[in-house]
Amino acid sequence: MTALHQLSAHELLARQDAAEVTAREIVDDHLARIAATDSDVGAFLRVTADQARAHADDIDRRRAAGEPVGALAGVPLALKDILATRGVPTTCASRMLEGYEPPYDATVVELLREADAVVVGKTNLDEFAMGSSCENSAFWPTRNPWDLSRVPGGSSGGSAAAVAAQHAPLGIGTDTGGSIRQPATLTGTVGVKPTYGRVSRFGLIAFASSLDQVGPFARSVPDAALLLSAIARPDPRDSTSIRKPLDDPQAQLDVGAAGLRVGVVREFMEGEGLDPQVREACQQAVDRLTDLGAEVVDVSLPHAPYGLPAYYLINPSEASSNLARYDGVRYGLRVDGPTTEAMMAATRDAGFGAEVKRRIMIGTFALSAGYFDAYYAQAQRVRTLIARDFEAAFASCDVLVGPTAPTTAFPLGDKTDDPLAMYLNDVYAVPASLAGTPALSLPVGTDAGGLPIGLQLMGPLLGEATLLRAARALEVDLGLDLTPRGAQAVGATG
Amino acid sequence: MSAATATDWELVVGLEVHVELSTRTKMFCACPTDFGGAPNTRVCPVCLGQPGSLPVANRGAVESAIRLGLALGSEIAPTSQFHRKNYFYPDMPKNYQISQYDVPLCSGGVLEVPDGQGGSKRVGITRVHMEEDTGKSLHVGGSGRIHGADHSLVDYNRAGIPLLEIVSEPDLRSAEEARAYLAELRAIVLALGISDARLEEGAMRCDANVSVRPRGGEPGTRCEIKNLNSLRSLGRAIEHEAERQVALITAGEAVQQQTRHWDEDAGRTQLLRTKEATEDYRYFPDPDLVPLEPDQTWIDQLAADLPELPAATRTRLAELGVPAEAARTIVAAGLTPVLDAALGEGADPVEAANWLTNEVAGWAGERGLEPAEVPLAGADLAELIALVAEGTLSKKLAREVLEGTLAGEGSPRRVASDRGLEQISDTGALEAVVDQVIAEQPDAAQKVRDGNDKAIGALVGAVMKATQGKANPQLVNELLRSRLSG
Numbered sequence: 001m002t003a004l005h006q007l008s009a010h011e012l013l014a015r016q017d018a019a020e021v022t023a024r025e026i027v028d029d030h031l032a033r034i035a036a037t038d039s040d041v042g043a044f045l046r047v048t049a050d051q052a053r054a055h056a057d058d059i060d061r062r063r064a065a066g067e068p069v070g071a072l073a074g075v076p077l078a079l080k081d082i083l084a085t086r087g088v089p090t091t092c093a094s095r096m097l098e099g100y101e102p103p104y105d106a107t108v109v110e111l112l113r114e115a116d117a118v119v120v121g122k123t124n125l126d127e128f129a130m131g132s133s134c135e136n137s138a139f140w141p142t143r144n145p146w147d148l149s150r151v152p153g154g155s156s157g158g159s160a161a162a163v164a165a166q167h168a169p170l171g172i173g174t175d176t177g178g179s180i181r182q183p184a185t186l187t188g189t190v191g192v193k194p195t196y197g198r199v200s201r202f203g204l205i206a207f208a209s210s211l212d213q214v215g216p217f218a219r220s221v222p223d224a225a226l227l228l229s230a231i232a233r234p235d236p237r238d239s240t241s242i243r244k245p246l247d248d249p250q251a252q253l254d255v256g257a258a259g260l261r262v263g264v265v266r267e268f269m270e271g272e273g274l275d276p277q278v279r280e281a282c283q284q285a286v287d288r289l290t291d292l293g294a295e296v297v298d299v300s301l302p303h304a305p306y307g308l309p310a311y312y313l314i315n316p317s318e319a320s321s322n323l324a325r326y327d328g329v330r331y332g333l334r335v336d337g338p339t340t341e342a343m344m345a346a347t348r349d350a351g352f353g354a355e356v357k358r359r360i361m362i363g364t365f366a367l368s369a370g371y372f373d374a375y376y377a378q379a380q381r382v383r384t385l386i387a388r389d390f391e392a393a394f395a396s397c398d399v400l401v402g403p404t405a406p407t408t409a410f411p412l413g414d415k416t417d418d419p420l421a422m423y424l425n426d427v428y429a430v431p432a433s434l435a436g437t438p439a440l441s442l443p444v445g446t447d448a449g450g451l452p453i454g455l456q457l458m459g460p461l462l463g464e465a466t467l468l469r470a471a472r473a474l475e476v477d478l479g480l481d482l483t484p485r486g487a488q489a490v491g492a493t494g
Numbered sequence: 495m496s497a498a499t500a501t502d503w504e505l506v507v508g509l510e511v512h513v514e515l516s517t518r519t520k521m522f523c524a525c526p527t528d529f530g531g532a533p534n535t536r537v538c539p540v541c542l543g544q545p546g547s548l549p550v551a552n553r554g555a556v557e558s559a560i561r562l563g564l565a566l567g568s569e570i571a572p573t574s575q576f577h578r579k580n581y582f583y584p585d586m587p588k589n590y591q592i593s594q595y596d597v598p599l600c601s602g603g604v605l606e607v608p609d610g611q612g613g614s615k616r617v618g619i620t621r622v623h624m625e626e627d628t629g630k631s632l633h634v635g636g637s638g639r640i641h642g643a644d645h646s647l648v649d650y651n652r653a654g655i656p657l658l659e660i661v662s663e664p665d666l667r668s669a670e671e672a673r674a675y676l677a678e679l680r681a682i683v684l685a686l687g688i689s690d691a692r693l694e695e696g697a698m699r700c701d702a703n704v705s706v707r708p709r710g711g712e713p714g715t716r717c718e719i720k721n722l723n724s725l726r727s728l729g730r731a732i733e734h735e736a737e738r739q740v741a742l743i744t745a746g747e748a749v750q751q752q753t754r755h756w757d758e759d760a761g762r763t764q765l766l767r768t769k770e771a772t773e774d775y776r777y778f779p780d781p782d783l784v785p786l787e788p789d790q791t792w793i794d795q796l797a798a799d800l801p802e803l804p805a806a807t808r809t810r811l812a813e814l815g816v817p818a819e820a821a822r823t824i825v826a827a828g829l830t831p832v833l834d835a836a837l838g839e840g841a842d843p844v845e846a847a848n849w850l851t852n853e854v855a856g857w858a859g860e861r862g863l864e865p866a867e868v869p870l871a872g873a874d875l876a877e878l879i880a881l882v883a884e885g886t887l888s889k890k891l892a893r894e895v896l897e898g899t900l901a902g903e904g905s906p907r908r909v910a911s912d913r914g915l916e917q918i919s920d921t922g923a924l925e926a927v928v929d930q931v932i933a934e935q936p937d938a939a940q941k942v943r944d945g946n947d948k949a950i951g952a953l954v955g956a957v958m959k960a961t962q963g964k965a966n967p968q969l970v971n972e973l974l975r976s977r978l979s980g
Binding site for chain 2: 084104239317
């Protein structure tokens, strides 16, 4: 018999509608699964079991009383610990915010509650979302459910691993330069970075404000679309929020790929450092799209190769300013010193990890007088050129495709001593981030070692519905089983 | 020394003025802006810089900024941007201040500053930009300054209050001109109703960039003077700073570019920091805020709805016969609305102006209030003037009635009646008193009969005393004369 934690969000909703199962039973099953396997994976920094059970009971009570319940009622969800939750510690996996309890809820958290998604816990990440392996967490590294000796990717590695390990069918991540898509690839999940401004950033603890975007993880495209629909709302508290509501992605989801113009990004498929097995899997997926009736063409994003260096100026610059508020004065860690300035310096020295300090220093340098034009301003010009590349490509294509990441999951410790090698994980993810366009990662196969490979699908601004439709067509056609398996996988011994 | 300054040296001054806007809510959140309140009670996640919080610009504050820009003849930028000014200070919740940098909302403009001789001087406005205020630090122990304090407390109630920064060109040539500029800018702000502009409470703050040069010579090195929280401080600080710089130069030393703090008690400026120690603020566009793009119809409407500005008000009052000095005082104190309301009720302009500049301003001064805060309706002022004109109140009693009205006892007529202060103008009621006084002072009465006109004063005084000052002095005079003339 299929366990509840193996089911999709859609199936869990249907079973509750049919009164075959209660929200409480669903939540208890997932909490049991977490208790049994998360000691191996380390996806959760905090499991909010009591709140989750109370929420589930309330949903069941309302259902029984004929009162309304939300669109995600009773569906367990793993929340990245970078979204503010009132009264529940929100750490960004940093010593700086250990024990910090926000006085308010993020807009996304409010929307999830409105939808009655049951948050089962807050997930691990690279500190302040800076990293591509989840190894920069100040607390512990999260492991890949497909192979516990490997990383799940990052920075949203905790949410990705939780979804892959069947700790929850849905997860919330954030993507600044690939932080949803790259872990989705490495864990064999679907991860969507919506259009910049599509989902409110209010209560998303800022890393690089002009790039940060909240998005869903799921084990299928329809589940990801369902979660996206619940969180994509205009928000007057975020002035960068898009006023236009999301076109219902469910409506077009099963239209199929026929008639879509799909552009294969030359610079991605021919990128150096791209694992041949990843290229091969992506090429096969593209071939399937052709078979499904899509018109596949070759396109170029000529400035995309400059994306990574531009990104690594813009993100540290914004981060250096965003993280200035952690000074020991108002909240979080304080390390005393003889003067206010000494206290601030000691606090920041003790509270931030090496990668965070590296970015603060790079960003402070890039913004300083005399260097601003050469670095930050120049990076912004590159960003404009990349956005124009996308615009030009979308003049003749509905969707662009290429690999999400250059490799499959790598072993823990493999790249921790080489920041540049780590940064290269995001080489294909960053261009869409800089352009603000929506993109997702869809599992399309595995490598020789059985590790998942993801295809990146990129859409024009506000083009989430088309993107999800193309992904769904491919997903149905491929019919992959996305349960982690193999000798190193989670639960392999159980 | 001062004489030498006046002849050989020319003063060059530019002012940077900060005005706290009296919008209902803060610049980027919905917290109230009221002054005072227990520390850290007018705060929320946004103005406390809690992780994840985001700013959203206050439309009312943008509107105030545009109106001031229009009043100063500035160009309103079709697109302007908020920047982050990065520096660490405990009273700044985010360790950056949201401000404007290379694309301010308002650029250019002119302020016509009255020169006190009936003319005016045109002072260039460089820019008007928007920013958020910081919190306030309270240093406990030591001297009360941060250095040497045992510990510091921070109140964030002020953090996020909208500020306008108005930067002038270095067009001012004396301390007096600088004071007149600040006073005129304040009058404009009051006329627009965008701030209560109190210097003492810091709702209007001023920094002065001061340099000296040989008359007609090359510009000198400037120093920025901070902590100028009154017109008096501004004038004294500029004079002191000019003398300091002249003394340095005449002693063969160079003036160094510095930021200096005005010590009002000591009457001198003190070094805060040198240019070498100036921070690099690492300005960059705030990615949390979309560019400000006020649409032209809105700007046009705001321009059409601008109130009468101080220069025009003074001209109008002069045409009504109000003396120039009184007109200046009324406009500078923000009393024009009260005056206009009184005029609307038919009050005599000169009388109304006199009451406002003397009694009303005095009453406010005694209570530490701004004249514009005095709770006086124009209709009440008009009624008071009418009561005097019709003889119901003497000037002296009218002052007492005004006190009652300002104390909330009601309209002047009501106060006069309640307090029994109406002037006795009833001949019948006064005749008995007059006869009694003549009987009690036969010598004085005889002198009047003998043609000694001055002697009548004592008799009038006695009648006034007997009536507790309520008798109409003119009527008493007439009654006495008619009794003693035959």
